[in-house]
Amino acid sequence: xxxxxxxxxxxxxxxxxxxxxxxxxxxxxxxxxxxxxxxxxxxxxxxxxxxxxxxxxxxxxxxxxxxxxxxxxxxxxxxxxxxxxxxxxxxxxxxxxxxxxxxxxxxxxxxxxxxxxxxxxxxxxxxxxxxxxxxxxxxxxxxxxxxxxxxxxxxxxxxxxxxxxxxxxxxxxxxxxxxxxxxxxxxxxxxxxxxxxxxxxxxxxxxxxxxxxxxxxxxxxxxxxxxxxxxxxxxxxxxxxxxxxxxxxxxxxxxxxxxxxxxxxxxxxxxxxxxxxxxxxxxxxxxxxxxxxxxxxxxxxxxxxxxxxxxxxxxxxxxxxxxxxxxxxxxxxxxxxxxxxxxxxxxxxxxxxxxxxxxxxxxxxxxxxxxxxxxxxxxxxxxxxxxxxxxxxxxxxxxxxxxxxxxxxxxxxxxxxxxxxxxxxxxxxxxxxxxxxxxxxxxxxxxxxxxxxxxxxxxxxxxxxxxxxxxxxxxxxxxxxxxxxxxxxxxxxxxxxxxxxx
Amino acid sequence: xxxxxxxxxxxxxxxxxxxxxxxxxxxxxxxxxxxxxxxxxxxxxxxxxxxxxxxxxxxxxxxxxxxxxxxxxxxxxxxxxxxxxxxxxxxxxxxxxxxxxxxxxxxxxxxxxxxxxxxxxxxxxxxxxxxxxxxxxxxxxxxxxxxxxxxxxxxxxxxxxxxxxxxxxxxxxxxxxxxxxxxxxxxxxxxxxxxxxxxxxxxxxxxxxxxxxxxxxxxxxxxxxxxxxxxxxxxxxxxxxxxxxxxxxxxxxxxxxxxxxxxxxxxxxxxxxxxxxxxxxxxxxxxxxxxxxxxxxxxxxxxxxxxxxxxxxxxxxxxxxxxxxxxxxxxxxxxxxxxxxxxxxx
Numbered sequence: 014x015x016x017x018x019x020x021x022x023x024x025x026x027x028x029x030x031x032x033x034x035x036x037x038x039x040x041x042x043x044x045x046x047x048x049x050x051x052x053x054x055x056x057x058x059x060x061x062x063x064x065x066x067x068x069x070x071x072x073x074x075x076x077x078x079x080x081x082x083x084x085x086x087x088x089x090x091x092x093x094x095x096x097x098x099x100x101x102x103x104x105x106x107x108x109x110x111x112x113x114x115x116x117x118x119x120x121x122x123x124x125x126x127x128x129x130x131x132x133x134x135x136x137x138x139x140x141x142x143x144x145x146x147x148x149x150x151x152x153x154x155x156x157x158x159x160x161x162x163x164x165x166x167x168x169x170x171x172x173x174x175x176x177x178x179x180x181x182x183x184x185x186x187x188x189x190x191x192x193x194x195x196x197x198x199x200x201x202x203x204x205x206x207x208x209x210x211x212x213x214x215x216x217x218x219x220x221x222x223x224x225x226x227x228x229x230x231x232x233x234x235x236x237x238x239x240x241x242x243x244x245x246x247x248x249x250x251x252x253x254x255x256x257x258x259x260x261x262x263x264x265x266x267x268x269x270x271x272x273x274x275x276x277x278x279x280x281x282x283x284x285x286x287x288x289x290x291x292x293x294x295x296x297x298x299x300x301x302x303x304x305x306x307x308x309x310x311x312x313x314x315x316x317x318x319x320x321x322x323x324x325x326x327x328x329x330x331x332x333x334x335x336x337x338x339x340x341x342x343x344x345x346x347x348x349x350x351x352x353x354x355x356x357x358x359x360x361x362x363x364x365x366x367x368x369x370x371x372x373x374x375x376x377x378x379x380x381x382x383x384x385x386x387x388x389x390x391x392x393x394x395x396x397x398x399x400x401x402x403x404x405x406x407x408x409x410x411x412x413x414x415x416x417x418x419x420x421x422x423x424x425x426x427x428x429x430x431x432x433x434x435x436x437x438x439x440x441x442x443x444x445x446x447x448x449x450x451x452x453x454x455x456x457x458x459x460x461x462x463x464x465x466x467x468x469x470x471x472x473x474x475x476x477x478x479x480x481x482x483x484x485x486x487x488x489x490x491x492x493x494x495x496x497x498x499x500x501x502x503x504x505x506x507x508x509x510x511x512x513x514x515x
Numbered sequence: 516x517x518x519x520x521x522x523x524x525x526x527x528x529x530x531x532x533x534x535x536x537x538x539x540x541x542x543x544x545x546x547x548x549x550x551x552x553x554x555x556x557x558x559x560x561x562x563x564x565x566x567x568x569x570x571x572x573x574x575x576x577x578x579x580x581x582x583x584x585x586x587x588x589x590x591x592x593x594x595x596x597x598x599x600x601x602x603x604x605x606x607x608x609x610x611x612x613x614x615x616x617x618x619x620x621x622x623x624x625x626x627x628x629x630x631x632x633x634x635x636x637x638x639x640x641x642x643x644x645x646x647x648x649x650x651x652x653x654x655x656x657x658x659x660x661x662x663x664x665x666x667x668x669x670x671x672x673x674x675x676x677x678x679x680x681x682x683x684x685x686x687x688x689x690x691x692x693x694x695x696x697x698x699x700x701x702x703x704x705x706x707x708x709x710x711x712x713x714x715x716x717x718x719x720x721x722x723x724x725x726x727x728x729x730x731x732x733x734x735x736x737x738x739x740x741x742x743x744x745x746x747x748x749x750x751x752x753x754x755x756x757x758x759x760x761x762x763x764x765x766x767x768x769x770x771x772x773x774x775x776x777x778x779x780x781x782x783x784x785x786x787x788x789x790x791x792x793x794x795x796x797x798x799x800x801x802x803x804x805x806x807x808x809x810x811x812x813x814x815x816x817x818x819x820x821x822x823x824x825x826x827x828x829x830x831x832x833x834x835x836x837x838x839x840x841x842x843x844x845x846x847x848x849x850x851x852x853x854x855x856x857x858x859x860x861x
Binding site: 318320339340341344350352357358359360361362363364368372373375376377378380381383384426 | 710711712713714716717719720723724726727728729730731732733734791792
């Protein structure tokens with residue numbers, strides 16, 4: 014590790030009505046990977062945004078190489094050498110890969126953009142990351158994982174001194190994560206200072222040298238990773254002891270499915286998305302769909318919710334044959350779906366928390382059966398209290414909430430429609446540990462107390478093992494295995510995903 | 516101070532403020548601007564005139580507000596006004612002896628009906644076939660006047676049937692001009708729709724995030740279809756007023772450029788063209804503002820040829836005042852000047 018290149022001192026950030034950051038210090042040395050950790054709403058993102066000039070700071074100093082800086086826009090921060098790759102890929106899907114890498118600073122020749130050089134340099138750059146793709150194709154041709162890598166490549170190309178990675182691995186599978194880590198270690202050797210934000214504890218411990226912990230916008234402390242046991246880290250983040258989390262590990266906490274069948278899928282098929290899948294879901298069952306990214310997990314969920322239609326096979330709900338040709342049809346059959354991409358498919362950003370909560374119920378009731386305002390308020394307040402959603406009030410815009418609280422609002426939206434089947438697609442992605450276990454617990458509790466069936470989709474094996482009584486393993490749009498009860502273990506899941514033979 | 520802040524940050528403040536300034540200008544510079552007199556049982560005066568003349572624009576901007584809130588746009592309304600006017604006048608007929616060929620009520624319904632049909636056409640193109648709104652409504656904008664010409668066979672049909680003129684002027688015995696009542700009825704209808712149904716919530720939701728709206732079970736295609744159909748309905752109603760005002764169907768000039776005024780009214784009212792949150796009250800104020808501007812210019816002797824220039828300048832000023840960016844720049848400039856003053860003094 015080298016010298017301290019970045020010093021943030023006594024940072025305050027005040028939003029109308031809320032003090033987001035108060036007196037936060039942060040140090041970054043060259044050649045280190047430094048993680049900022051904290052629960053939902055600990056204002057990690059706000060700290061990053063202050064550093065990158067998205068928000069101006071209200072108080073405090075930021076010094077880079079002993080010079081105080083005041084970046085007003087991310088572009089200014091970039092010129093100073095601070096590059097960011099955000100949680101959600103912030104590139105333009107309709108531009109080519111090369112354009113995305115060089116956008117805003119295209120090399121020119123006689124005043125015109127030098128396309129040949131752009132394409133050539135992009136190709137070379139990506140090659141150093143072991144990505145060999147056609148850089149003239151538009152970005153939306155590539156999976157999110159590749160897009161993420163491209164975003165990082167772009168940041169590196171700018172010749173950054175500080176690279177901020179905000180949840181870079183949340184949409185990557187294991188192989189891709191490994192590749193990313195190799196790249197990060199390489200950048201570290203080049204004496205770059207890297208800020209790494211992630212909710213995956215294992216990754217933090219594998220990669221990071223130091224950890225700064227925030228809680229509710231205040232600094233808890235700065236620690237050297239090797240000297241801080243995981244349990245202690247979590248305790249410091251949550252600010253309470255971990256008994257509630259541990260308690261949950263007991264197998265007895267799981268829900269016992271009833272014999273009553275809720276849904277039955279026979280040999281369903283959807284071209285390019287799913288091949289010959291059988292599925293049974295009982296009442297009160299928490300069933301997991303596991304597999305790698307793009308294995309058909311989300312696709313299955315989307316078929317069950319009527320977003321995509323089957324072209325072969327049959328679906329039965331309560332033993333009646335059904336055709337789910339659109340989401341409304343599925344909703345009428347009491348199916349609810351929390352989609353994977355919260356920002357794009359979940360929240361209506363500019364609407365209030367109240368509007369977002371009642372939206373699905375209102376859609377189900379129909380346009381002409383307007384829910385009276387008083388009832389909306391009641392429903393919203395009930396949900397906010399029940400799910401412990403952190404909001405300043407129910408009229409707050411949902412886009413101003415943290416990811417975990419947004420997710421809770423979306424879950425609330427579906428719970429008030431009183432579904433019999435709740436599909437949760439990556440409900441804990443990009444969410445802090447505390448809320449994660451809350452959501453896992455909720456899934457099990459709903460199944461136990463209300464007899465609700467839950468389909469749980471997640472990339473994190475731990476939480477599937479903890480919550481599900483049956484796991485469907487998918488690979489290449491096909492069901493490859495079904496694991497039940499005691500057989501559910503990481504080993505068995507891995508085997509099934511990998512091929513099952515050995 | 517806090518109350519002042521609350522008032523100035525309200526969505527209706529700026530549109531009302533702009534209108535207020537215009538009115539103030541009028542009161543100072545235009546003789547007898549506020550005077551209202553009673554003649555033959557009708558009220559006369561510039562204020563009444565402004566309200567009456569802005570009615571058809573108000574009606575258009577109601578429909579336009581919904582369309583824009585879904586992040587769409589309807590540039591065909593001017594042409595639809597012409598079609599509606601043509602159908603209505605054609606059915607009443609241009610007989611010199613003032614006897615209608617068909618009952619007027621039928622002609623009016625036909626005028627409104629054709630407006631709705633045009634709206635349905637636009638709605639199908641945008642929602643079902645997914646043509647971009649500007650392109651989809653451009654079709655009717657261009658073709659609409661041609662259709663109106665075809666209907667009137669290239670003639671300007673002048674209607675001599677007396678009751679037809681009541682729509683644009685006064686019904687005998689009524690104090691206020693009829694357009695004001697029609698506009699009030701339409702506004703009432705919209706308020707009713709917004710209060711009694713969830714259309715407003717769904718429109719905003721679709722405008723902000725169509726994908727998430729679909730995932731929440733909203734029939735996005737239907738909502739988009741409905742707003743265009745409603746915009747067509749509004750244009751149909753406007754067509755009746757516009758044709759009655761001149762007692763004729765002029766395919767070339769009826770509703771000319773009104774789509775632009777309607778869009779402007781919506782924008783002045785604070786609804787973003789990118790869709791999402793909408794402000795019906797703002798749009799109404801916006802429409803009145805535009806009409807006030809026109810009336811003012813005529814009153815102080817600006818000719819109709821020069822009117823667009825003055826209009827443009829005013830609009831630029833209004834838009835600047837409303838722009839968030841401009842406000843921040845202006846405020847920081849003001850602060851700098853103030854601190855400069857402090858430095859100078861010491």
